[in-house]
Amino acid sequence: MNIPRTSFPRVVIIGGGFAGVALAKKLSKQEVQVVLLDKNNYHTFQPLLYQVSTGGLEPDSIAYPIRKILKDFPNFYFRLANVNEIDAKENIVKTNIGDLNFDYLVVASGSETNFFGNSEIEKHSMAMKTIPQSLNLRSLILENFEDALLTSDLKERNALMNFVIVGGGPTGVELAGALAEIKKGILPKDYPDLDTRMAQIHIIQSSDCILKGMSENASKKAEDFLEKLGVNVWKNVRVTNYDGKTVTTNSDLTFEAETVVWAAGVKGATIKGLDAEEFITRGNRVLVNEYNQVKGFNHIFAIGDIACMANDEFPNGLPMMAQPAIQQGEQLGDNILEFIEDKPMKAFSYKDKGAMATIGRNKAVVDLKNFKFQGVFAWYVWMFVHLFFLIGFRNRMVVFVNWVYNYVRFDREARLIIRPFKKRHKV
């Protein structure tokens, strides 16, 4: 892979998400060589993907070149690569661009959409974990409305205008809210020759509340907000299949919809070589100890979504969110340096900074540790926090301009079908 061996120990990081980037930053000015591998040349700010799908933000505003994040750091190497396998015995990472030796390996490969083995749902529904996926969804939504104009079959037309979102977590809730705002503010103007009141937005949650990880107040209020926006919230309903036309559930309930977004779960993006049963636990995550070490190894670590670190408060592992990933990345940066110098590492302890979700214009729910609130102020807090954590000054500026514009004008201008998703239009 053309990376020179120096006297510094080599730390290979797989994945440039929140965890990998936080770790790389920590290690960047230390006496280690850092090689970061990612299949993209950019870091994705996943919490705002739903705004890309709904035309509120441009995709490039929530992506950031990884090379730029770490450009001033010596001893840092980035390679655009797909990792195929980890040879943990020989300390080799095998990729599509060749093999790479490591002294220390950190798996920060994140998570992917979990279809729970249902290949028909996987084939027909849309995921929203990456920028290309979000752009595909954006295209599909717009293409379906264009197609709705072409049919005089009422059932077909309604199906083209219906949205079913499976999963009532933050992703599902935020997407449903954004779609409801579009239905209200944009569709009637863009499609005057279509009765867009017929467009239905359904959110389906298998358990008895949405935003399950948050407080009861937040969950209830979010449901209120969604219902005020005209979203149909279905609880205690489990989707059993989607054949591209009809969503079937564990009850008599069915939905006719051409746009189904699967936001019902994620699983660890495991890599061959570390995917044996002994390493993997619930949700396809790699079991790690309190130092983020993978079972059986001193020098192989996992951080972020892929890592399952259980404690008393989180017996099934820390939540798969940005905060644990960033904190683990930063902590592991210190720990690896300690480890190299044969000093004791510090056990990771998660500082829960809370959770939040926005439902729409002036509507958000925020759970901080000692302060839970909902409504307009929560909405401002949500925006401030997201702007703060977004990487890059330019990105923050552009997102800010878009948000102000969208707020003042009740608009979302990136409703562009740049790359059509449907192969061809029905005649």
Next chain:
Amino acid sequence: MNIPRTSFPRVVIIGGGFAGVALAKKLSKQEVQVVLLDKNNYHTFQPLLYQVSTGGLEPDSIAYPIRKILKDFPNFYFRLANVNEIDAKENIVKTNIGDLNFDYLVVASGSETNFFGNSEIEKHSMAMKTIPQSLNLRSLILENFEDALLTSDLKERNALMNFVIVGGGPTGVELAGALAEIKKGILPKDYPDLDTRMAQIHIIQSSDCILKGMSENASKKAEDFLEKLGVNVWKNVRVTNYDGKTVTTNSDLTFEAETVVWAAGVKGATIKGLDAEEFITRGNRVLVNEYNQVKGFNHIFAIGDIACMANDEFPNGLPMMAQPAIQQGEQLGDNILEFIEDKPMKAFSYKDKGAMATIGRNKAVVDLKNFKFQGVFAWYVWMFVHLFFLIGFRNRMVVFVNWVYNYVRFDREARLIIRPFKKRHKV
């Protein structure tokens, strides 16, 4: 196509570029039904495509939803459609979403890249006429630099870092300048482990000057600017082939390059039914009279790049640029209304507002009718004019933010491979 017939005459416009949009705006509040057909749901601001290719602007900032441009206008219909054929005898436009009758037809289908029949060049080189093409070029440039890191074969590495731009018109010149800025400001930081001084930028022009349509001063100064930026300007050289590896020319000169951009010509994007020899003239354009009427028809018009309207000053037709397109669109709006009321139409007369091109930071050339100037002031004028003509307040804001940021920080942050162009990476 589900468009109701009203008592108003129906004007069908093919194409939502500068010409089509200008015309639609003029007709929008009149007693005509307007149906605009385009294969995209957005208008593209083509003059800034090269900035998308070079990571300076986000693609969504130079695209604008056509539905939004015309949302407040009654009697206006937009359909996302590929036009397959015009049946001029039966007054029918045939598209992939069905047939459409018209009373008046305006062809504003624009232009496409002209490879002059060389299929090998067409296969291996990059065009830059649409947003997806520009994004492909952006991906390819970045992928080639990532690949350059992987090879120890010096010749191959240099080929991956070389750029050949064929055509010294505004597109070629502006792209070459932007690439030179990237070579200087970004590549050394992004690829510290690559000798990016080896990256060569060549611009090849078959005639004896670049920016041929502009003044001699502008042409010379642009060449100066390019050479100061380290671009190799080759004049009186004609590219004869490109096999994906080597660019051959009519002389002994050859270039090894993995990135070749074909900006050597455009031709009218003709449509079946109006592509017979009797309609078509030089550059594949449809011959029109001074009222933009297509030969042999009173009710079929062509405007913009596709229309060839010759006059004493421009015996080969007006230049294929935004200004003639916009002016023709506006004028035809008035003329169609006159024609409907059986009043005499007004002959089109082109108001030449001049031409301009930017070469890089603080470097531009501007030819106004009575005032030709080059340098920093020209650069400000160039930016002001482009911001002014860009459609949409949000787009202007976002472009402005990006330009200020890029200028202050010597940066271009949209260097993202969102959709890889090369099928796979070489190992």
